[in-house]
Amino acid sequence: MAVKLTLTFLGTSAMVPTKERNHQSILLSYKTENILIDCGxxxxxQMRIAGIKPNSITKILISHWHGDHVLGLPGLLQTLAVNGYEKTLRIYGPKGTKQRIKWMLKAFEFTRRLNFKVKEVSxxxxxxxxxxxxxxxxxxxxxxCVGYRFVENDKIRILPEKLKKFGIKQSPLVGKxxxxxxxxxxHKRIKPEDVGFIEKGRxxxxxxxxxxxxxxxxIAENADxxxxxxxxxxxxxxKAYEYSHLTIKDAAYIATRANVKKLVITHFSQRYKSTNEIEREAKEYFNNVKAAYDFLKVRV
Ligand SMILES: [Zn+2]
Ligand SMILES: [Zn+2]
Structure with a gap:
């Protein structure tokens, strides 16, 4: 059984939030990791409503410093400090992130200390x-601005009956x-594929x-x-071109070209009341597509 890998969409709006949609944020949960992608x-x-404990966050990945992706950061960091967050929070973001976090800490009164490390990425x-x-x-x-790609390692699943066939009993050999x-x-070379199969990482x-x-x-290449x-x-x-954004068709184009299995689109302009019309258009270009809404959970 594959390890549970879940995304929770905490906010799905673009620049201006609506009654239905909060600012951007997605939580990726995998084993002990709870990785927050953007924090509008x-x-x-939204995390409270979804039943996610703030202290469970292990990493924050920031795409860029437009307000709809980061304005929730000072509040979340304050909560973690007050709640006695014991780990070292890892924050990743594009060039300029270190300076901006320094400014942010200056702009607000942070009474409690929080251990965190910031890494600028390209x-x-x-x-x-x-x-x-x-x-x-x-x-x-x-x-x-940066995009992110989560790549699970491939795993080798060893089949006991095949081990038997080759007469392999020793556990160090199995470990190898x-x-x-x-x-x-x-005197015979036995490859992992001879006694099992490779389970592709997600x-x-x-x-x-x-x-x-x-x-x-x-980023999208062969993504599940x-x-x-x-x-x-x-x-x-x-408008999309003018503001450096994607249209529904652009997102579908990326998914098609990059051989993506499933596409979830998000970050919708406030002008769209319901995501039904968005999903309907998206299906014209890509079959396995979903328009995200707040609190949508997707198992990968
Ligand atoms: Zn945005
Ligand atoms: Zn932006």
Whole structure:
């Protein structure tokens, strides 16, 4: 059984929130990790409603410093400090993030200390563990902006009956095979694939606030799930271009070109009351698509 990997959409609006939609934020939950992607205004209240404890957050990935993606940050950090957050919070963001967090801490009275580390990212791997890695890629927006890619490591599933067939009993040898290395038995080289199969790791791409660019495809490449902004319907492509945003058709184009299995679009302009009309248009271009709404949960 694959490890549970869930996304919770905490906010799905673009620049201006609406009655139905809060500012941007998505929570990725995987094992002990709770990774918050963007933290728009009101995010901590949305977390409460969704039953997510603020202290469970392990990392915050910031796409860029437009208000709809970060205005909830000071409030969340204050709550963590008051709640006695014991870990070191890891914050990632584009160039300028360190300076902006310094300014933010100056702008408000933070009475309690919070341990956190900020890393500015551009193109490449920004975090690696034995289970997964996170990559970031620069996007094209009005201000420095990055998209993120969560890549779970491939796993080798060893089949006991095949081990038996090759007469492998020793656990160090099994461990070696499990870690992806070959072993020699009776002068014969046995590869991990000979005694099991490779379970492909899951990939999730996050493309928020950008004009159409090559790195959108890089983030989305072969993803099991792509989360993409789609601020405007395709009829407003002039506006999308002017403000460096994507239309529904652009998001579908990225998903198609990058061989994505499932697409979830988000970050909708306040002019759209319901997401039904958005989803209807999206289905014209991409079959497996969903228009996100606040508190939508997606299992990957
Ligand atoms: Zn935005
Ligand atoms: Zn923006």
């Amino acid at each position: 205004e009101g995010t901590q209240r 193109n490449g791997t920004i975090f690696k563990s034995e289970d997964f890695r996170i990559e970031s890629y620069k996007l094209e927006h009005k201000v420095p 095979l499990q870690s992806g290395k070959s072993v020699i038995i009776n 990939i999730i791409g996050f493309v928020l606030d950008t004009g159409l660019c090559e790195n959108c495809l890089r 799930l792509l989360v993409s902004e789609a601020t405007f319907k395709t009829e407003l492509s002039d």
